[in-house]
Amino acid sequence: MNRTAAHIVDQAIAWHLRQDEMAADDWAAFVAWLEADAAHAEAFDAIAVQDRLIAQVPFPAEAPAIVAANDDQPRRWWPLAGGAAIAAALALWLVPVATAPRLAAKTFTTRDGERRDVRLTDGTQIAMNGGTTLRLDPADPRSVRLERGEVTLHVVHDAAHPFTLRAGDQVIRDMGTTFDVTRGDGGLSVAVAEGSVLFQPDGAAVTLAAGQALTMTRGGRIVRGTIAPEAVGGWRDGLLGFDAAPVAEVAAALRHRYGIDVRLAGDLSKRPFTGMVHVTGAADRDIPHLADLIGATWRRDGEGWVLAERANPAP
Template sequence: MRIWAVDIVLIRKGAQIVRADQDVIVEQAIGWHVRLAEAGEDDWADFIDWMEASPENAAAYDEIAKQDRVIAGARFPEPVAAAANDNGRNHWLRGAGAIAAAAAIVALALPSLLARHASPYEVATAQGERRAITLADGTSIEISGGTRLRLDHDDMRIAVLEQGEATFHVRHDAARPFVVMAGTTKIRDLGTVFNVARQDKNLSVEVAEGSVLYQPDSEAVKLLPGDALSADETRGRVTLSKIAPALVGGWRSGRLSFSGQSLDHVAATLSRLYGTNLILAADLSARPFTGMVHFTGDAERDVPHLASLIGANWRRDGKRWILSDGAPLSR
Protein backbone atom coordinates (compact mmCIF):
# COMPACT_ATOMS: atom_id res chain seq x y z
CA MET A 1 0.00 0.00 0.00
CA ARG A 2 1.34 3.40 -0.92
CA ILE A 3 1.06 6.17 1.65
CA TRP A 4 1.20 9.71 0.31
CA ALA A 5 3.02 12.43 2.19
CA VAL A 6 3.39 16.18 1.96
CA ASP A 7 6.69 17.82 2.82
CA ILE A 8 5.47 21.00 4.53
CA VAL A 9 7.40 22.97 7.13
CA LEU A 10 5.44 25.16 9.51
CA ILE A 11 6.93 28.13 11.34
CA ARG A 12 5.24 29.39 14.50
CA LYS A 13 6.56 32.49 16.28
CA GLY A 14 9.93 32.03 14.60
CA ALA A 15 10.50 28.50 15.83
CA GLN A 16 10.25 25.47 13.57
CA ILE A 17 7.72 22.91 14.73
CA VAL A 18 9.54 19.69 15.42
CA ARG A 19 8.19 16.74 13.49
CA ALA A 20 6.99 13.72 15.50
CA ASP A 21 4.92 10.63 14.89
CA GLN A 22 1.75 12.68 15.07
CA ASP A 23 2.98 14.96 12.27
CA VAL A 24 3.47 11.92 10.03
CA ILE A 25 -0.07 10.77 10.74
CA VAL A 26 -1.41 14.24 9.93
CA GLU A 27 0.46 14.25 6.62
CA GLN A 28 -0.90 10.81 5.75
CA ALA A 29 -4.42 11.96 6.60
CA ILE A 30 -4.04 14.97 4.31
CA GLY A 31 -2.83 12.68 1.56
CA TRP A 32 -5.85 10.42 1.86
CA HIS A 33 -8.21 13.39 2.08
CA VAL A 34 -6.98 14.74 -1.24
CA ARG A 35 -6.52 11.37 -2.93
CA LEU A 36 -10.04 10.08 -2.19
CA ALA A 37 -11.59 12.71 -4.46
CA GLU A 38 -10.61 10.51 -7.42
CA ALA A 39 -10.10 7.20 -5.65
CA GLY A 40 -10.80 3.87 -7.26
CA GLU A 41 -11.93 0.64 -5.61
CA ASP A 42 -8.40 -0.38 -4.68
CA ASP A 43 -7.70 3.03 -3.19
CA TRP A 44 -10.76 2.80 -0.97
CA ALA A 45 -9.70 -0.65 0.22
CA ASP A 46 -6.26 0.71 1.10
CA PHE A 47 -7.84 3.70 2.84
CA ILE A 48 -10.03 1.47 5.01
CA ASP A 49 -6.96 -0.60 5.96
CA TRP A 50 -5.15 2.58 6.98
CA MET A 51 -8.08 3.87 9.04
CA GLU A 52 -8.44 0.56 10.87
CA ALA A 53 -4.72 0.26 11.56
CA SER A 54 -4.79 2.80 14.41
CA PRO A 55 -7.31 4.93 16.34
CA GLU A 56 -4.91 7.86 15.82
CA ASN A 57 -5.26 7.49 12.05
CA ALA A 58 -9.05 7.69 12.23
CA ALA A 59 -8.95 10.66 14.62
CA ALA A 60 -6.51 12.54 12.38
CA TYR A 61 -8.59 11.94 9.25
CA ASP A 62 -11.77 13.09 11.02
CA GLU A 63 -10.04 16.31 12.05
CA ILE A 64 -8.76 16.95 8.52
CA ALA A 65 -12.19 16.29 7.04
CA LYS A 66 -13.72 18.88 9.37
CA GLN A 67 -11.57 21.55 7.75
CA ASP A 68 -12.77 20.72 4.24
CA ARG A 69 -15.49 23.34 4.25
CA VAL A 70 -12.94 26.00 5.19
CA ILE A 71 -10.59 25.03 2.38
CA ALA A 72 -13.46 24.76 -0.10
CA GLY A 73 -14.36 28.40 0.44
CA ALA A 74 -10.81 29.68 0.17
CA ARG A 75 -9.23 31.09 -2.97
CA PHE A 76 -5.89 29.62 -3.99
CA PRO A 77 -3.75 30.04 -7.14
CA GLU A 78 -4.74 27.96 -10.13
CA PRO A 79 -2.85 24.67 -10.55
CA VAL A 80 0.23 24.78 -12.73
CA ALA A 81 -0.20 22.96 -16.03
CA ALA A 82 1.76 19.72 -16.49
CA ALA A 83 5.12 20.08 -18.21
CA ALA A 84 5.60 18.56 -21.65
CA ASN A 85 8.21 16.14 -20.33
CA ASP A 86 5.98 14.97 -17.47
CA ASN A 87 5.85 11.48 -19.05
CA GLY A 88 2.23 11.06 -17.96
CA ARG A 89 3.05 10.75 -14.25
CA ASN A 90 -0.08 11.13 -12.12
CA HIS A 91 0.68 13.68 -9.34
CA TRP A 92 -2.10 13.81 -6.78
CA LEU A 93 -0.87 17.15 -5.46
CA ARG A 94 0.22 19.69 -8.06
CA GLY A 95 0.95 23.39 -8.07
CA ALA A 96 0.82 26.21 -5.57
CA GLY A 97 -2.93 25.96 -5.07
CA ALA A 98 -2.82 22.42 -3.72
CA ILE A 99 0.22 23.14 -1.56
CA ALA A 100 -1.56 26.17 -0.07
CA ALA A 101 -4.65 24.10 0.60
CA ALA A 102 -2.64 21.37 2.31
CA ALA A 103 -0.74 23.93 4.37
CA ALA A 104 -4.02 25.49 5.45
CA ILE A 105 -5.35 22.11 6.56
CA VAL A 106 -2.22 21.45 8.60
CA ALA A 107 -2.32 24.88 10.21
CA LEU A 108 -5.95 24.40 11.21
CA ALA A 109 -5.80 20.82 12.34
CA LEU A 110 -2.37 20.35 13.89
CA PRO A 111 -2.89 22.28 17.17
CA SER A 112 -5.99 20.30 18.13
CA LEU A 113 -4.40 17.02 17.10
CA LEU A 114 -1.26 17.65 19.10
CA ALA A 115 -3.36 18.64 22.12
CA ARG A 116 -4.76 15.13 22.16
CA HIS A 117 -1.27 13.82 22.85
CA ALA A 118 -0.77 15.78 26.05
CA SER A 119 0.02 13.70 29.13
CA PRO A 120 -2.14 15.16 31.89
CA TYR A 121 -2.12 13.77 35.41
CA GLU A 122 -3.73 14.74 38.68
CA VAL A 123 -2.28 15.25 42.14
CA ALA A 124 -4.97 15.10 44.82
CA THR A 125 -4.85 15.23 48.60
CA ALA A 126 -7.44 14.13 51.12
CA GLN A 127 -8.66 16.49 53.80
CA GLY A 128 -5.92 16.92 56.37
CA GLU A 129 -3.23 15.55 54.01
CA ARG A 130 -0.25 17.47 52.64
CA ARG A 131 2.11 16.77 49.77
CA ALA A 132 5.15 18.40 48.17
CA ILE A 133 6.21 17.74 44.59
CA THR A 134 9.04 18.95 42.39
CA LEU A 135 8.61 19.28 38.64
CA ALA A 136 11.33 18.42 36.13
CA ASP A 137 12.09 22.11 35.54
CA GLY A 138 12.90 22.66 39.23
CA THR A 139 9.58 24.25 40.19
CA SER A 140 8.28 22.96 43.52
CA ILE A 141 4.68 22.93 44.73
CA GLU A 142 3.48 22.50 48.31
CA ILE A 143 -0.07 21.16 48.30
CA SER A 144 -2.49 21.53 51.18
CA GLY A 145 -5.30 19.19 52.21
CA GLY A 146 -8.44 18.78 50.13
CA THR A 147 -6.68 19.93 46.98
CA ARG A 148 -6.96 18.76 43.39
CA LEU A 149 -4.25 19.92 40.99
CA ARG A 150 -3.94 18.98 37.31
CA LEU A 151 -0.50 18.95 35.68
CA ASP A 152 0.95 17.76 32.37
CA HIS A 153 4.05 15.62 31.86
CA ASP A 154 4.50 17.19 28.40
CA ASP A 155 4.04 20.79 29.57
CA MET A 156 5.38 21.37 33.05
CA ARG A 157 4.81 25.13 32.80
CA ILE A 158 1.08 25.03 33.49
CA ALA A 159 -0.97 23.91 36.48
CA VAL A 160 -4.74 23.85 36.90
CA LEU A 161 -6.01 24.28 40.46
CA GLU A 162 -9.42 22.64 40.50
CA GLN A 163 -9.91 23.21 44.23
CA GLY A 164 -7.92 23.64 47.40
CA GLU A 165 -4.67 25.49 48.00
CA ALA A 166 -1.02 25.32 46.98
CA THR A 167 2.15 27.34 47.36
CA PHE A 168 4.27 27.58 44.20
CA HIS A 169 8.04 28.07 44.17
CA VAL A 170 8.57 28.71 40.47
CA ARG A 171 11.82 28.46 38.56
CA HIS A 172 11.45 31.52 36.38
CA ASP A 173 11.80 31.24 32.62
CA ALA A 174 11.01 34.44 30.73
CA ALA A 175 10.61 32.51 27.47
CA ARG A 176 8.10 30.08 29.02
CA PRO A 177 6.35 31.68 31.99
CA PHE A 178 4.63 29.40 34.47
CA VAL A 179 0.83 29.71 34.45
CA VAL A 180 -1.72 28.67 37.07
CA MET A 181 -5.34 28.33 35.97
CA ALA A 182 -8.11 28.36 38.59
CA GLY A 183 -11.61 28.40 37.22
CA THR A 184 -11.75 31.24 34.71
CA THR A 185 -8.69 32.90 36.22
CA LYS A 186 -5.16 32.89 34.84
CA ILE A 187 -2.14 33.76 36.99
CA ARG A 188 1.19 34.21 35.23
CA ASP A 189 4.49 33.95 37.08
CA LEU A 190 7.07 36.70 36.75
CA GLY A 191 9.68 35.02 38.96
CA THR A 192 7.87 34.12 42.09
CA VAL A 193 6.89 32.40 45.30
CA PHE A 194 3.12 32.71 45.58
CA ASN A 195 0.08 31.01 47.07
CA VAL A 196 -3.22 30.29 45.33
CA ALA A 197 -6.39 29.05 47.02
CA ARG A 198 -9.72 28.16 45.42
CA GLN A 199 -12.78 27.26 47.44
CA ASP A 200 -16.09 27.04 45.63
CA LYS A 201 -16.21 30.26 43.55
CA ASN A 202 -13.77 32.18 45.73
CA LEU A 203 -10.15 32.66 44.76
CA SER A 204 -7.21 34.19 46.62
CA VAL A 205 -3.68 34.95 45.46
CA GLU A 206 -0.83 36.03 47.74
CA VAL A 207 2.74 36.89 46.70
CA ALA A 208 5.80 36.32 48.89
CA GLU A 209 8.59 36.89 46.35
CA GLY A 210 8.85 38.28 42.83
CA SER A 211 5.55 39.10 41.14
CA VAL A 212 2.62 37.62 39.26
CA LEU A 213 0.10 38.90 36.74
CA TYR A 214 -3.54 38.26 37.53
CA GLN A 215 -5.57 37.78 34.35
CA PRO A 216 -2.65 38.80 32.04
CA ASP A 217 -4.88 38.77 28.95
CA SER A 218 -7.45 41.23 30.36
CA GLU A 219 -7.10 43.15 33.64
CA ALA A 220 -3.36 42.39 33.90
CA VAL A 221 -3.14 43.25 37.62
CA LYS A 222 0.47 42.99 38.78
CA LEU A 223 0.94 41.70 42.32
CA LEU A 224 4.23 42.33 44.15
CA PRO A 225 5.59 40.87 47.41
CA GLY A 226 3.10 41.53 50.19
CA ASP A 227 0.19 41.97 47.77
CA ALA A 228 -2.92 39.83 48.09
CA LEU A 229 -5.96 39.53 45.87
CA SER A 230 -9.32 37.90 46.47
CA ALA A 231 -11.88 37.33 43.75
CA ASP A 232 -15.53 36.33 43.99
CA GLU A 233 -16.31 34.61 40.68
CA THR A 234 -20.05 34.70 41.34
CA ARG A 235 -20.22 38.46 41.88
CA GLY A 236 -17.32 39.33 39.61
CA ARG A 237 -15.72 41.29 42.45
CA VAL A 238 -11.95 41.61 42.97
CA THR A 239 -10.43 43.00 46.17
CA LEU A 240 -6.80 43.97 46.74
CA SER A 241 -5.17 43.91 50.17
CA LYS A 242 -1.82 43.55 51.92
CA ILE A 243 -0.20 40.64 53.73
CA ALA A 244 3.19 40.20 55.37
CA PRO A 245 5.28 38.18 52.88
CA ALA A 246 6.25 35.80 55.69
CA LEU A 247 2.56 34.90 56.11
CA VAL A 248 2.02 33.92 52.48
CA GLY A 249 1.07 30.25 52.39
CA GLY A 250 0.49 30.47 56.14
CA TRP A 251 -1.36 27.13 56.07
CA ARG A 252 2.07 25.47 56.06
CA SER A 253 2.79 26.76 59.57
CA GLY A 254 -0.79 26.92 60.83
CA ARG A 255 -1.04 30.69 60.62
CA LEU A 256 -4.25 31.47 58.76
CA SER A 257 -5.35 34.98 57.87
CA PHE A 258 -8.95 35.91 57.08
CA SER A 259 -10.33 39.23 55.88
CA GLY A 260 -14.10 39.50 55.93
CA GLN A 261 -14.74 35.88 54.94
CA SER A 262 -17.77 34.14 56.37
CA LEU A 263 -17.37 31.77 59.29
CA ASP A 264 -18.70 29.09 56.96
CA HIS A 265 -15.57 29.72 54.84
CA VAL A 266 -13.37 29.51 57.96
CA ALA A 267 -14.97 26.19 58.93
CA ALA A 268 -14.51 24.81 55.41
CA THR A 269 -10.84 25.83 55.51
CA LEU A 270 -10.31 24.00 58.80
CA SER A 271 -12.02 20.93 57.40
CA ARG A 272 -9.87 20.98 54.27
CA LEU A 273 -6.56 21.59 56.01
CA TYR A 274 -6.94 19.38 59.05
CA GLY A 275 -9.93 17.13 58.42
CA THR A 276 -11.80 18.75 61.33
CA ASN A 277 -15.52 18.05 61.08
CA LEU A 278 -16.80 21.46 62.15
CA ILE A 279 -20.52 22.23 62.04
CA LEU A 280 -21.85 25.79 62.33
CA ALA A 281 -25.33 26.70 63.44
CA ALA A 282 -27.27 28.74 60.90
CA ASP A 283 -26.93 31.91 62.96
CA LEU A 284 -23.13 31.74 62.63
CA SER A 285 -22.54 30.60 59.05
CA ALA A 286 -22.80 33.96 57.32
CA ARG A 287 -21.09 36.04 60.02
CA PRO A 288 -17.93 37.69 58.64
CA PHE A 289 -14.60 37.12 60.32
CA THR A 290 -11.37 39.12 60.11
CA GLY A 291 -8.19 38.15 61.88
CA MET A 292 -5.20 35.84 61.99
CA VAL A 293 -5.57 32.54 63.80
CA HIS A 294 -2.92 29.99 64.72
CA PHE A 295 -4.18 26.44 64.30
CA THR A 296 -2.31 23.29 65.28
CA GLY A 297 -4.41 20.61 63.58
CA ASP A 298 -5.50 19.38 67.03
CA ALA A 299 -9.26 19.88 67.18
CA GLU A 300 -9.22 19.61 70.99
CA ARG A 301 -7.27 22.86 71.02
CA ASP A 302 -8.34 24.54 67.76
CA VAL A 303 -12.13 24.44 68.07
CA PRO A 304 -12.35 25.99 71.57
CA HIS A 305 -9.76 28.58 70.48
CA LEU A 306 -11.83 29.58 67.45
CA ALA A 307 -15.02 29.65 69.53
CA SER A 308 -13.44 32.06 72.01
CA LEU A 309 -12.32 34.37 69.19
CA ILE A 310 -15.78 34.65 67.66
CA GLY A 311 -17.76 34.59 70.90
CA ALA A 312 -19.45 31.28 70.17
CA ASN A 313 -20.24 28.17 72.16
CA TRP A 314 -18.90 24.77 71.23
CA ARG A 315 -19.63 21.14 71.94
CA ARG A 316 -18.47 17.78 70.66
CA ASP A 317 -20.77 15.15 69.22
CA GLY A 318 -18.71 12.08 68.39
CA LYS A 319 -16.35 13.14 65.60
CA ARG A 320 -18.30 16.33 64.97
CA TRP A 321 -17.59 19.71 66.54
CA ILE A 322 -20.56 22.06 66.72
CA LEU A 323 -20.37 25.83 67.11
CA SER A 324 -23.42 27.87 68.01
CA ASP A 325 -24.29 31.36 69.15
CA GLY A 326 -26.42 31.84 72.23
CA ALA A 327 -26.64 30.11 75.60
CA PRO A 328 -23.79 27.81 76.64
CA LEU A 329 -24.08 24.27 75.29
CA SER A 330 -23.66 21.12 77.34
CA ARG A 331 -20.43 19.29 76.51
Protein backbone atom coordinates in the same frame (compact mmCIF):
# COMPACT_ATOMS: atom_id res chain seq x y z
CA MET B 1 -6.86 -7.97 25.07
CA ASN B 2 -9.40 -9.51 27.45
CA ARG B 3 -12.86 -8.10 28.08
CA THR B 4 -11.86 -6.47 31.36
CA ALA B 5 -8.91 -4.64 29.77
CA ALA B 6 -11.06 -3.57 26.82
CA HIS B 7 -13.67 -2.18 29.22
CA ILE B 8 -11.00 -0.15 31.04
CA VAL B 9 -9.76 1.26 27.72
CA ASP B 10 -13.32 2.25 26.79
CA GLN B 11 -13.68 4.05 30.13
CA ALA B 12 -10.31 5.80 29.67
CA ILE B 13 -11.34 7.03 26.20
CA ALA B 14 -14.64 8.32 27.59
CA TRP B 15 -12.88 10.25 30.38
CA HIS B 16 -10.32 11.65 27.91
CA LEU B 17 -13.05 12.97 25.61
CA ARG B 18 -14.82 14.71 28.53
CA GLN B 19 -11.75 16.54 29.91
CA ASP B 20 -12.54 20.01 28.54
CA GLU B 21 -16.16 20.04 29.75
CA MET B 22 -15.98 18.43 33.21
CA ALA B 23 -17.39 20.21 36.26
CA ALA B 24 -16.05 19.94 39.81
CA ASP B 25 -18.17 16.85 40.58
CA ASP B 26 -16.95 15.21 37.39
CA TRP B 27 -13.33 15.82 38.39
CA ALA B 28 -13.95 14.24 41.77
CA ALA B 29 -15.44 11.17 40.06
CA PHE B 30 -12.54 11.08 37.60
CA VAL B 31 -9.96 11.16 40.41
CA ALA B 32 -11.83 8.38 42.23
CA TRP B 33 -11.79 6.29 39.04
CA LEU B 34 -8.02 6.84 38.60
CA GLU B 35 -7.29 5.82 42.18
CA ALA B 36 -9.54 2.75 42.15
CA ASP B 37 -7.11 0.66 40.07
CA ALA B 38 -3.56 1.22 38.80
CA ALA B 39 -4.72 -0.12 35.42
CA HIS B 40 -7.08 2.87 35.12
CA ALA B 41 -4.26 5.42 35.31
CA GLU B 42 -2.12 3.33 32.93
CA ALA B 43 -4.91 3.13 30.37
CA PHE B 44 -5.71 6.85 30.63
CA ASP B 45 -2.06 7.87 30.18
CA ALA B 46 -1.75 5.58 27.15
CA ILE B 47 -4.84 7.08 25.51
CA ALA B 48 -3.47 10.60 26.07
CA VAL B 49 -0.16 9.64 24.42
CA GLN B 50 -1.88 8.09 21.42
CA ASP B 51 -4.16 11.09 20.98
CA ARG B 52 -1.20 13.48 20.81
CA LEU B 53 0.70 11.25 18.37
CA ILE B 54 -2.26 10.97 16.02
CA ALA B 55 -2.72 14.75 16.11
CA GLN B 56 0.87 15.11 14.81
CA VAL B 57 0.20 13.07 11.64
CA PRO B 58 -0.77 15.43 8.77
CA PHE B 59 -3.91 14.40 6.96
CA PRO B 60 -3.03 13.86 3.26
CA ALA B 61 -4.41 16.08 0.56
CA GLU B 62 -6.91 14.45 -1.76
CA ALA B 63 -5.51 13.41 -5.14
CA PRO B 64 -7.26 14.41 -8.37
CA ALA B 65 -9.95 12.03 -9.59
CA ILE B 66 -8.85 9.39 -12.13
CA VAL B 67 -11.45 8.05 -14.55
CA ALA B 68 -10.82 4.68 -16.19
CA ALA B 69 -11.80 4.24 -19.83
CA ASN B 70 -14.30 1.52 -19.01
CA ASP B 71 -15.68 3.11 -15.83
CA ASP B 72 -18.28 5.86 -15.68
CA GLN B 73 -17.57 6.63 -11.98
CA PRO B 74 -14.47 8.59 -10.92
CA ARG B 75 -12.03 6.78 -8.65
CA ARG B 76 -10.03 8.63 -5.99
CA TRP B 77 -6.62 7.41 -4.95
CA TRP B 78 -4.62 8.48 -1.91
CA PRO B 79 -0.91 9.08 -2.40
CA LEU B 80 1.19 6.17 -1.14
CA ALA B 81 3.01 8.26 1.44
CA GLY B 82 -0.27 9.65 2.79
CA GLY B 83 -1.75 6.18 3.04
CA ALA B 84 1.27 5.01 4.97
CA ALA B 85 0.93 7.92 7.37
CA ILE B 86 -2.73 7.12 7.99
CA ALA B 87 -1.90 3.47 8.49
CA ALA B 88 0.79 4.41 10.98
CA ALA B 89 -1.64 6.61 12.87
CA LEU B 90 -4.31 3.92 12.93
CA ALA B 91 -1.76 1.40 14.09
CA LEU B 92 -1.25 3.47 17.22
CA TRP B 93 -4.83 2.71 18.24
CA LEU B 94 -4.35 -1.00 17.58
CA VAL B 95 -1.26 -1.40 19.76
CA PRO B 96 -2.24 -2.96 23.11
CA VAL B 97 -2.44 -0.37 25.86
CA ALA B 98 0.08 -2.31 27.93
CA THR B 99 2.84 -1.47 25.39
CA ALA B 100 2.24 2.30 25.47
CA PRO B 101 4.79 4.40 27.38
CA ARG B 102 3.73 5.31 30.91
CA LEU B 103 3.52 9.00 31.70
CA ALA B 104 3.99 10.57 35.10
CA ALA B 105 0.79 10.95 37.11
CA LYS B 106 -1.32 13.83 35.84
CA THR B 107 -3.59 14.33 38.82
CA PHE B 108 -2.64 14.81 42.47
CA THR B 109 -5.18 14.89 45.29
CA THR B 110 -5.12 15.30 49.05
CA ARG B 111 -7.88 14.42 51.47
CA ASP B 112 -8.88 16.74 54.28
CA GLY B 113 -6.21 16.43 56.95
CA GLU B 114 -3.57 15.36 54.41
CA ARG B 115 -0.75 17.44 52.93
CA ARG B 116 1.52 16.73 50.00
CA ASP B 117 4.55 18.28 48.28
CA VAL B 118 4.98 18.02 44.50
CA ARG B 119 8.18 18.86 42.63
CA LEU B 120 7.88 19.50 38.89
CA THR B 121 10.53 18.60 36.34
CA ASP B 122 11.66 22.25 36.06
CA GLY B 123 12.33 22.44 39.81
CA THR B 124 9.11 24.27 40.69
CA GLN B 125 7.78 23.17 44.09
CA ILE B 126 4.10 22.98 45.00
CA ALA B 127 2.81 22.43 48.54
CA MET B 128 -0.77 21.09 48.59
CA ASN B 129 -3.07 21.73 51.54
CA GLY B 130 -5.77 19.24 52.54
CA GLY B 131 -8.82 18.87 50.29
CA THR B 132 -6.90 19.83 47.13
CA THR B 133 -6.95 18.50 43.56
CA LEU B 134 -4.18 19.56 41.18
CA ARG B 135 -3.87 18.54 37.55
CA LEU B 136 -0.62 18.56 35.58
CA ASP B 137 -0.24 18.54 31.81
CA PRO B 138 2.54 16.07 30.86
CA ALA B 139 2.95 17.89 27.52
CA ASP B 140 3.56 21.23 29.26
CA PRO B 141 5.47 21.02 32.56
CA ARG B 142 5.07 24.80 32.98
CA SER B 143 1.30 24.65 33.30
CA VAL B 144 -0.92 23.31 36.10
CA ARG B 145 -4.63 23.45 36.88
CA LEU B 146 -6.06 23.87 40.37
CA GLU B 147 -9.42 22.14 40.48
CA ARG B 148 -10.09 22.87 44.16
CA GLY B 149 -8.28 23.54 47.42
CA GLU B 150 -5.12 25.49 48.24
CA VAL B 151 -1.54 25.40 47.00
CA THR B 152 1.60 27.38 47.73
CA LEU B 153 4.02 27.52 44.80
CA HIS B 154 7.72 28.36 44.61
CA VAL B 155 8.21 28.78 40.88
CA VAL B 156 11.50 28.55 39.03
CA HIS B 157 11.51 31.56 36.72
CA ASP B 158 11.92 31.07 32.98
CA ALA B 159 11.28 34.21 30.94
CA ALA B 160 11.03 32.22 27.72
CA HIS B 161 8.42 29.84 29.18
CA PRO B 162 6.26 31.59 31.81
CA PHE B 163 4.63 29.36 34.41
CA THR B 164 0.81 29.35 34.29
CA LEU B 165 -1.74 28.25 36.87
CA ARG B 166 -5.38 27.92 35.86
CA ALA B 167 -8.26 27.82 38.29
CA GLY B 168 -11.58 27.52 36.50
CA ASP B 169 -11.70 30.34 33.94
CA GLN B 170 -9.05 32.37 35.75
CA VAL B 171 -5.40 32.42 34.70
CA ILE B 172 -2.43 33.35 36.89
CA ARG B 173 0.92 33.85 35.17
CA ASP B 174 4.08 33.75 37.24
CA MET B 175 6.81 36.33 36.80
CA GLY B 176 9.27 34.55 39.11
CA THR B 177 7.77 34.23 42.55
CA THR B 178 6.38 32.45 45.58
CA PHE B 179 2.62 32.73 45.87
CA ASP B 180 -0.47 31.05 47.30
CA VAL B 181 -3.75 30.27 45.54
CA THR B 182 -6.98 29.10 47.13
CA ARG B 183 -10.01 27.95 45.14
CA GLY B 184 -13.18 27.19 47.06
CA ASP B 185 -16.92 27.68 47.05
CA GLY B 186 -16.51 31.37 47.86
CA GLY B 187 -14.29 32.15 44.89
CA LEU B 188 -10.57 32.49 44.25
CA SER B 189 -7.82 34.09 46.36
CA VAL B 190 -4.22 34.89 45.40
CA ALA B 191 -1.46 36.16 47.71
CA VAL B 192 2.17 36.89 46.78
CA ALA B 193 5.19 36.41 49.05
CA GLU B 194 8.03 37.05 46.59
CA GLY B 195 8.28 38.42 43.06
CA SER B 196 5.03 39.09 41.25
CA VAL B 197 2.21 37.41 39.33
CA LEU B 198 -0.10 38.57 36.56
CA PHE B 199 -3.75 37.72 37.18
CA GLN B 200 -5.88 37.24 34.06
CA PRO B 201 -3.13 38.30 31.60
CA ASP B 202 -5.58 38.30 28.68
CA GLY B 203 -8.35 40.06 30.60
CA ALA B 204 -8.13 42.23 33.72
CA ALA B 205 -4.30 41.97 33.67
CA VAL B 206 -3.87 42.73 37.38
CA THR B 207 -0.25 42.64 38.60
CA LEU B 208 0.33 41.56 42.20
CA ALA B 209 3.70 42.17 43.85
CA ALA B 210 5.08 40.81 47.11
CA GLY B 211 2.78 41.65 50.01
CA GLN B 212 -0.27 42.07 47.80
CA ALA B 213 -3.37 39.87 47.58
CA LEU B 214 -6.50 39.55 45.50
CA THR B 215 -9.85 37.87 45.94
CA MET B 216 -12.35 37.21 43.17
CA THR B 217 -15.86 36.39 44.32
CA ARG B 218 -18.08 33.91 42.53
CA GLY B 219 -19.88 36.90 41.03
CA GLY B 220 -16.64 38.08 39.40
CA ARG B 221 -15.96 41.02 41.75
CA ILE B 222 -12.23 41.63 42.33
CA VAL B 223 -11.06 42.93 45.69
CA ARG B 224 -7.40 43.85 46.22
CA GLY B 225 -5.66 43.91 49.59
CA THR B 226 -2.34 43.57 51.37
CA ILE B 227 -0.77 40.78 53.37
CA ALA B 228 2.46 40.30 55.29
CA PRO B 229 4.73 38.35 52.89
CA GLU B 230 5.71 35.95 55.68
CA ALA B 231 2.02 35.10 56.18
CA VAL B 232 1.61 33.86 52.59
CA GLY B 233 1.25 30.09 52.68
CA GLY B 234 1.26 30.29 56.46
CA TRP B 235 -0.91 27.17 56.64
CA ARG B 236 2.27 25.15 56.17
CA ASP B 237 3.49 26.42 59.54
CA GLY B 238 0.11 26.40 61.27
CA LEU B 239 -0.65 30.10 60.74
CA LEU B 240 -4.00 30.93 59.14
CA GLY B 241 -4.77 34.54 58.18
CA PHE B 242 -8.20 35.94 57.30
CA ASP B 243 -9.36 39.38 56.15
CA ALA B 244 -13.12 39.90 56.50
CA ALA B 245 -13.58 36.25 55.55
CA PRO B 246 -16.88 34.55 56.42
CA VAL B 247 -16.59 32.20 59.37
CA ALA B 248 -17.55 29.40 56.98
CA GLU B 249 -14.20 29.92 55.26
CA VAL B 250 -12.39 29.75 58.60
CA ALA B 251 -14.18 26.49 59.46
CA ALA B 252 -13.27 25.09 56.05
CA ALA B 253 -9.60 25.88 56.68
CA LEU B 254 -9.71 23.87 59.90
CA ARG B 255 -11.53 21.05 58.14
CA HIS B 256 -8.79 20.85 55.53
CA ARG B 257 -6.16 21.00 58.28
CA TYR B 258 -7.53 18.25 60.50
CA GLY B 259 -9.80 16.22 58.26
CA ILE B 260 -12.67 16.54 60.75
CA ASP B 261 -16.21 17.84 60.41
CA VAL B 262 -16.68 21.41 61.66
CA ARG B 263 -20.29 22.56 61.35
CA LEU B 264 -21.71 26.02 61.93
CA ALA B 265 -25.19 26.57 63.33
CA GLY B 266 -27.52 29.44 62.49
CA ASP B 267 -26.12 32.50 60.73
CA LEU B 268 -22.64 32.08 62.19
CA SER B 269 -21.27 30.96 58.82
CA LYS B 270 -21.89 34.41 57.30
CA ARG B 271 -20.25 36.45 60.05
CA PRO B 272 -17.01 38.12 58.84
CA PHE B 273 -13.77 37.39 60.65
CA THR B 274 -10.44 39.22 60.46
CA GLY B 275 -7.37 37.97 62.28
CA MET B 276 -4.70 35.33 62.57
CA VAL B 277 -5.37 31.85 63.92
CA HIS B 278 -2.40 29.80 65.09
CA VAL B 279 -3.15 26.10 64.96
CA THR B 280 -1.12 23.77 67.15
CA GLY B 281 -1.99 20.47 65.52
CA ALA B 282 -4.41 19.52 68.31
CA ALA B 283 -8.04 20.02 67.28
CA ASP B 284 -9.21 19.66 70.89
CA ARG B 285 -7.28 22.83 71.67
CA ASP B 286 -7.60 24.81 68.44
CA ILE B 287 -11.34 24.61 67.78
CA PRO B 288 -12.39 25.87 71.24
CA HIS B 289 -9.79 28.64 70.80
CA LEU B 290 -11.34 29.60 67.46
CA ALA B 291 -14.79 29.64 69.06
CA ASP B 292 -13.51 32.14 71.63
CA LEU B 293 -11.99 34.32 68.90
CA ILE B 294 -15.24 34.59 66.96
CA GLY B 295 -17.47 34.78 70.03
CA ALA B 296 -19.17 31.43 69.54
CA THR B 297 -19.98 28.37 71.60
CA TRP B 298 -18.66 24.92 70.77
CA ARG B 299 -19.56 21.31 71.44
CA ARG B 300 -18.45 17.89 70.32
CA ASP B 301 -20.78 15.92 68.09
CA GLY B 302 -19.40 12.43 67.67
CA GLU B 303 -16.16 12.79 65.71
CA GLY B 304 -17.03 16.35 64.68
CA TRP B 305 -17.62 19.78 66.17
CA VAL B 306 -20.51 22.25 66.15
CA LEU B 307 -20.01 26.00 66.59
CA ALA B 308 -22.99 28.27 67.28
CA GLU B 309 -23.82 31.88 68.10
CA ARG B 310 -23.62 32.77 71.76
CA ALA B 311 -26.96 33.66 73.30
CA ASN B 312 -27.28 37.24 74.44
CA PRO B 313 -26.75 37.44 78.21
CA ALA B 314 -29.90 38.01 80.22
CA PRO B 315 -30.39 41.65 81.36
